[in-house]
Amino acid sequence: xxxxxxxxxxGGGLDAFIGxxxxxxxxxxxxxxxxxxxxxxxxxxxxACREFYExxxxxxxxxxxxxxxxxxxxxxxxxxxxxxxxxxxxxxVAKTFLEHGIHVYCEKPLCFEVAEAEELKKxxxxxxxxxxxxxxxxxxxxxxxxxxxxxxxxxGEVIDVNAEYLQEWLIDDIGAGDQTMNKLSVWRKDPGVxxxxxxxxxxxxxxxNTVAYMTGLKVKRVAAKLDYFGQPLDxxxxxxxxxxxxxxxxxxxxQVCVGxxxxxxxxxFGTKGAIEWQQENPNILYVTLKGQATQIYNRxxxxxxxxxxxxxxxxxxxxxxxxxxFANMYKVWTGAVLKKVNGEELSGYDYDFPSIDAGIxxxxxxxxxxxxxxxxxxxVEL
Ligand SMILES: NC(=O)c1ccc[n+]([C@@H]2O[C@H](COP(=O)([O-])OP(=O)(O)OC[C@H]3O[C@@H](n4cnc5c(N)ncnc54)[C@H](O)[C@@H]3O)[C@@H](O)[C@H]2O)c1
Numbered sequence: 001x002x003x004x005x006x007x008x009x010x011g012g013g014l015d016a017f018i019g020x021x022x023x024x025x026x027x028x029x030x031x032x033x034x035x036x037x038x039x040x041x042x043x044x045x046x047x048a049c050r051e052f053y054e055x056x057x058x059x060x061x062x063x064x065x066x067x068x069x070x071x072x073x074x075x076x077x078x079x080x081x082x083x084x085x086x087x088x089x090x091x092x093v094a095k096t097f098l099e100h101g102i103h104v105y106c107e108k109p110l111c112f113e114v115a116e117a118e119e120l121k122k123x124x125x126x127x128x129x130x131x132x133x134x135x136x137x138x139x140x141x142x143x144x145x146x147x148x149x150x151x152x153x154x155x156g157e158v159i160d161v162n163a164e165y166l167q168e169w170l171i172d173d174i175g176a177g178d179q180t181m182n183k184l185s186v187w188r189k190d191p192g193v194x195x196x197x198x199x200x201x202x203x204x205x206x207x208x209n210t211v212a213y214m215t216g217l218k219v220k221r222v223a224a225k226l227d228y229f230g231q232p233l234d235x236x237x238x239x240x241x242x243x244x245x246x247x248x249x250x251x252x253x254x255q256v257c258v259g260x261x262x263x264x265x266x267x268x269f270g271t272k273g274a275i276e277w278q279q280e281n282p283n284i285l286y287v288t289l290k291g292q293a294t295q296i297y298n299r300x301x302x303x304x305x306x307x308x309x310x311x312x313x314x315x316x317x318x319x320x321x322x323x324x325x326f327a328n329m330y331k332v333w334t335g336a337v338l339k340k341v342n343g344e345e346l347s348g349y350d351y352d353f354p355s356i357d358a359g360i361x362x363x364x365x366x367x368x369x370x371x372x373x374x375x376x377x378x379x380v381e382l
Contacts, residue, residue: 001342005334008036008071008078010064010093011085011107013045014052018107019084022134023053025326026082028313031334036071036078038064064093072100080105080130080337087201088193091116094131098123103337105132109205109366110359112195117360124356130340132333133359135209137264139325139332141299141308142285144352146214146268146275148305149287155270158215161241161249162267165203166260174229174256191232198233200226200369203264204253205362209354210266211251214275217243218361221381224369229256239369242379283319307349329353 007026012019019039026032036059039049043062050060061067071077080103083093091111094104098120110117110133124131137143149155173189187193188202195201208219221242226234239251254260264279273289285297297304300316311328313320332353339346364382372380 002338003031005032005079005337005341006035006076007032007105008038008059008067008081009034010038010067010081010083010089011040012037012049012082013040013042014048015045016084019082021136021322021326022082022084022330024323025139026330026334028323028327029331029334031338032080032330035059035076036061036067038062038067064089065096068096068100068102072102078102079341080333082134083107086187086193087112087195088187091120094120095123098127098129098131101127101129103130103340105134105333106359107134108209108359109195109201109362110356111363114360114363114367117356117363121356121360130333130336131356131359132329132336132353133356133362134329135206135213135354135358135362136322136325136329137206137210137279138213138354139328140277140279140282141311141320141324141328142277142282142297143210143214144311144328145285145297145299145304145308146266146277147216148307149275149285150215150268150270154273154287155268155275155289156272158217158243158245158268158270159247160269161211161215161217161243161247161251162269163207163211163249164252164263164265165207165254166252166257166263166265167203167255168258168260170235170255171258173231173235189231189233194233195366196233196370197226197366198231199235199253199255200224200237200239201366203255204237204239204251204369205365206264207251207253207266208365209358209362210264211249211268212358212361213354214266214277215243215268217245217247219365219368219382220244221379222365222368222372223377223379224372225377226369226373227256234370234373237369237373240377282321282325283316 227236276286
């Protein structure tokens with residue numbers, strides 16, 4: 001029986017944003033070891049990664065195609081690949097690794113087109129491979145607690161959702177501000193690399209997924225207005241949504257809201273109460289039952305659900321944040337891959353990672369928002 005896994009990284013060079021968080025998150029529980037990579041399309045960046053990660057020279061590749069080919073032929077080849085490169089190459093990289101029989105864990109948004117996303121699902125199913133999409137906020141302990149409470153009926157039937165993800169970091173794109181600080185924004189603003197949306201694709205999809213994860217509801221249709229402020233892609237979006245249970249909600253996604261950094265806030269309203277979670281204060285959950293004072297649930301306390309307790313890492317009061325959320329994503333994901341490579345059946349919480357279906361919903365959501373906005377905010381089905 002295997003107890004450890006090998007994994008490879010595509011993207012995630014030393015100067016990259018999220019690849020580093022993946023590596024640290026995956027390392028928390030020491031189940032998956034980084035053993036191979038194609039960290040950059042540039043030779044010198046790849047070499048720097050090899051040294052930093054202390055990898056075998058033969059396992060740092062100049063292209064992801066070569067990596068998939070060679071790793072799939074090795075006895076000790078990688079069990080899964082994490083894709084932490086810009087959106088443009090997600091589909092091609094994921095398809096290549098799936099075709100070589102390697103499980104895939106891909107960053108969001110999954111890919112550009114719905115047909116591509118569905119094709120990836122088909123290949124994964126045909127090959128019996130797992131496919132995870134890194135909607136990382138669902139790894140937060142108190143997001144899991146919110147899901148447990150909502151799905152158990154604690155706040156009754158969901159009747160309304162009010163959620164936002166507000167950032168200010170692209171405010172200088174409006175007008176002639178100083179854009180030198182915005183290294184991260186370079187590819188995000190390029191439709192050829194980011195896809196048909198910047199703001200909705202980058203952070204609106206996090207709202208969509210976090211709400212879906214907490215409530216179990218799917219967005220059925222949207223009426224959206226995206227603001228471009230003269231840029232090729234959107235910087236701000238106000239989205240009216242309708243869920244599959246008939247409830248409505250509002251999603252606000254913005255990169256130009258001064259004073260906000262990573263302000264993902266999700267408020268779920270039910271017939272018996274309400275739940276609120278804030279990404280910048282992630283260790284607590286506000287729970288209000290009708291007619292009662294608001295309760296503050298703290299991560300790690302005796303009253304939280306068994307699921308939340310199981311994924312707790314340090315005592316309450318010591319803040320857990322983004323790295324711990326990624327660690328939980330990897331704990332669940334690597335647990336599932338381990339069962340798969342050992343030929344065991346998966347069930348229940350083994351599947352508590354965002355699946356390819358969640359990735360497909362995200363791609364549909366982006367397309368529906370862009371189309372709705374082009375049609376002056378008329379309703380568009382996903
Ligand atoms: N889940 C989250 O919370 C979260 C947060 C940030 C970014 N993301 C997603 O992660 C992805 C990467 O975003 P980022 O901010 O880290 O970008 P980044 O620009 O900081 O890093 C991208 C990395 O990919 C590498 N790369 C580019 N082309 C490559 C190729 N052909 N082969 C191998 N490597 C290549 C670059 O060298 C770089 O190291 C995006 O899809 C983004 O949407 C997700």
